[in-house]
Amino acid sequence: MENFNYHRPASVDDAVKAAKAHPEAKYMSGGQTLIPAMKQGLAAPSDIIDLGALKNSGVSLGSSLVIKAGTTHAEVASNADVKKAIPALAGLAANIGDPHVRHKGTIGGSIANNDPAADYPSACLGLGATIHTNARKIAADDFFTGLFSTALEEGEVVTAVEFPLPKKAGYAKFPNPASRYAMIGVFVADTGSGARAAVTGAGHGVFRAKEIEGALAKGFSAASLNGVKVGTDNVAGDLHASAEYRAHLITVMAKRAVDAAK
């Protein structure tokens, strides 16, 4: 991989300063997506700003669940508050990548990267989370803007994700057989003020499936989804799954997510 200058700021302010000073810099949190991308030559930043020294990890539970950006998947998966408040989120984190990746990868890194097959974006969108950055708070509905793109400005850094507490929520993932990223992952939530369903892995980036949400509005049960067909508008086909198959899996995974919802 291409070489780069390495920075390890001790505060968010210093991180932002470093990013502003180096326009070709990239933030690195757990590095579990960025380092492979750099090894493949898909990314070649001039500078890496490692957020690892910020010590910005941890979970707090009040009227909402706040997970600091540097919290690893393993920490989220095993955190008692997450398990109590949104067990589906703990379950999602417990199945990202593999155990070794979960020891490194962080929620902030995952959502800032917004890989179209990543798990966390679907939870953020499915739960209607709010993304906290060094500068502002952004609703998940506004945050994920497309393939690998987000509403983050240059140098803006995610500091935490705030999840409202749903009545119940569930997540079901159909992993890509080779990479084990989501080939389709559906996060459903009964928020108390309506049902939300967000889909990841479909190819063009995380999105809310209106067909699923509409059906669940009539009753938050798998039976409500019988016969529901999701169109292929937001769905791509590739080597592993045709668009039709992926669209079909959205309904199947949505049912399983609803069945599993707690």
Add this chain to the structure above:
Amino acid sequence: MDNGTGIGARVKRKEDHRFLTGKGNYTDDINLPKQTYAYFVRSPHAHATINKIDTAAAKKMPGVVGIFTGEDIANSKLGGLICGWMIHSKDGSPMKAGPHPVLAQGKVRYVGDHVAVVIAETREQAKAAAGAVEVDYGVLPHVVDVADAMGHKAQIHDVAPDNRVFNWSIGDEAATDAAFKKAAHVTKIDLVNNRLIPNAMEPRAAIGYYDTGADHYTLYTTSQNPHVARLVISAFHGLAPEHKLRVIAPDVGGGFGSKIFIYAEEVVCVWASKYVGGRPVKWTAERTESFLADAHGRDHVTHAELATDAGGKIIGFKVHTKAAMGAYLSTFSSCVPTYLYATLLSGQYNIPAIYAEVDALYTNTAPVDAYRGAGRPEATYVVERIVETAARELKMDPAEFRRKNFVTQFPHQTPVIMCYDAGDYAAALDEAMKIADVKGFPARKAASAAKGNYRGLGYSAYIEACGIAPSAAIGSLGAGVGLWESAEVRVNPVGTVEILTGSHSHGQGHETTFAQLVSDRLGVDINNVAIVHGDTDKVQFGMGTYGSRSGAVGMTAISKALDKIEAKAKRIAAAVMESSPEDVEFKNGTFTVKGTDKKMAFGEVALSAYVAHKFNSAEIEPGLKESAFHDPSNFVFPAGVHIAEVEIDGDTGVTTVVNYTAVDDFGNVINPMIVEGQVHGGITQGIGQALAEGAVYDKVSGQLLTGSYMDYQMPRAADVPSYKLGFTCTPCPSNPLGMKGCGEAGAIASPAAVMNAVTDALAVKDVPMPATPNVVWNQLQHLKKAAE
């Protein structure tokens, strides 16, 4: 001897300690002083002319030591890569082997083809400079699918205008046609045997070193057969005579066939060292390079027809196969879809007439060569899929249809060369059906159906031929080498033993099993036996490890050398104990004189051999060291029955192997623990072929779409079940140990078992491999449509 470490004992592996403590010594673990690093410039095109290579900018990059292209190879008169088995077409013409220079000359023929090598002080510098080598390509039409290759406008080699390497046949066409005319029923099937990428976990690596003082080359390499590598690099590439070239294959991290072959990278490393002032040149494949440029496996398209009489007896079998060779003929590629494939088309069955024709075709893809099973999985797939299909069409139970047609008398001469020497196929079938609880299957199927899932059961009654031999016979069939094996037994004065063998372990545990044989025969503690392999300076010559040959051939060579050791030791013991050799008996490590209480331990005899005080050295030479070469009189024929049971998720199309039973006849077994491990690994690779793995080249771009673990599904732990194994035993009559071979059986048997189960579950004739969730779901949609 019965000390718990002899033949048949589950001895824990001697090699494990170093692997478990990180002290293995793989090629990439080795670093030599003043070492440089090679990185290869590879073709981004499936087929193109090379108009110009400009290295000027790259040469100025930091750390660059040298950049070489095909022109430099041509100027140094380094020969091209060879294919070591001559196949003649049925019209008598020799196969059409296009040139295969180690760095492309004038043309590239697949994505990943070797265009130039950059050698630099560090790996990163070599890679960066490789990116600066400018190549002007003239893109040509390409063809990546074997089904399309014949006569395609993409003409890959001048010598083969229609892309056909050979059109080969075996069997009696007229007799087979006659059988089909009499047939009561003919079953037809079209099958694709998917292209696989071997993926040994250790990527290939090499360090080439030219000693300018001694005018001598050394090559460290990830090889299953270092002597064959030395022979080819000496005799065909013409790099240096054999005594000026040492090839060392240290610990090798898996091979599965892919490390048999002589590849461009390894040859270039050892060649280039001379041109960078004798500095060592190291190359380690990135996994991406392994995907692109290791020899792939399988890739057959087959049409087969099976004729049966009114009583359900098979009377004739016709097969036509198109076999992809890739862009060049790799080292043993031509024998795989011919003598290793069509000679097994009789399966376990008594088939009076067989005719098979094979078109081997160039495609703009990585070369295809032997991969675990090499031809025999392809044969088993064709035989076992069509036999299953025939049984279904005839409304016969698939097990009973097989049983009715099994060979039961031995020796059995098939119409396709092979003469099966021993076996009991029905015994394996009975045992497998018992272990798999076939009787309970209908209830399990009903339980699955109640959940909306589909359950299926599939058989595979495979036979394979391994320990390929004898040399004279295979020579007459076109082999460029003999397939014997060598062994040398060195007994040290203190009675410890070193075995030098031409076999080479890359995971099979030779250091343990070979020592068990010695321990058994000489009564020596297993820890006092060392196995030496993998170094052409230590072992004089050998043919290496592939084709499940190291037990049946390699150990038999050791056994023969041990016979000689025992004979000489008896003469020495007799002299020391003042008796005659005929009266000396050797048992449990002790020499005794019949009818007396005289005895000598093996160690004492060894010491006497070297001290040489107590015998007449005009009659008996001092020392105790013997060697043997063993050329088997026949192949060995492992066989067995595997039963797969699958459950298909009706919602998603996901196929899960829920039960897998394997009953194998490997003859006598040295170490059951190791044999079971071989079976487990083989089955998993076969399940991988059936359900997960498939190399896909894009028809339009010619790019390899499955070029990493992101897109090529390797079986992981959660993808497979634990296996149920059983064994039957008919000792092999053609070697003194009665051994067959076990390394490939699992991979040979399992794809057909799994796909017979999948097609049984869905009640369809065929589902293509790999039966991924999407593929199976597509089938479910067809079924739903048909039902509507």
Add this chain to the structure above:
Amino acid sequence: MPAISMKVNGQAVCGEVEGRTLLVEFIREKIGLTGTHVGCDTSQCGACVVLVNGKAVKSCTALAVAHDGAEVITVEGLAADGKLHPMQEAFKDNHGLQCGFCTPGMVIASIDMVNRLGKNLSEETIRHELEGNICRCTGYHNIVAAVKAGAANM
């Protein structure tokens, strides 16, 4: 080039690295511990897994410079006083390895699994938890048996 120091298998080590130097490169090339292997370039095979501050990570997907001050355990650091770690012993007893290439990562991942989930592991759990470690030789059957046995003895 930044200089870093770490404790590897209890020994203090230091060296200069580039920003891009991977932890596995530091371990294999700078300090010469070649038991940790590289089997892929997409962070999937797990041959490179080591313990960093007690947790299993893929050392091919970690920058050495980011691990200044870390405590690293590699496969070389598991056996104590010439006695194999119970997990190493179990891999040997159960024939959980063949070519040995994936083994260092497998053993470390298995130890980490027990550290996280305890000694009583079901086959299903073991298979699921080995998601990040690929073996081409054993078919996993004996690895699963080894992890089960090794866990019980840890």
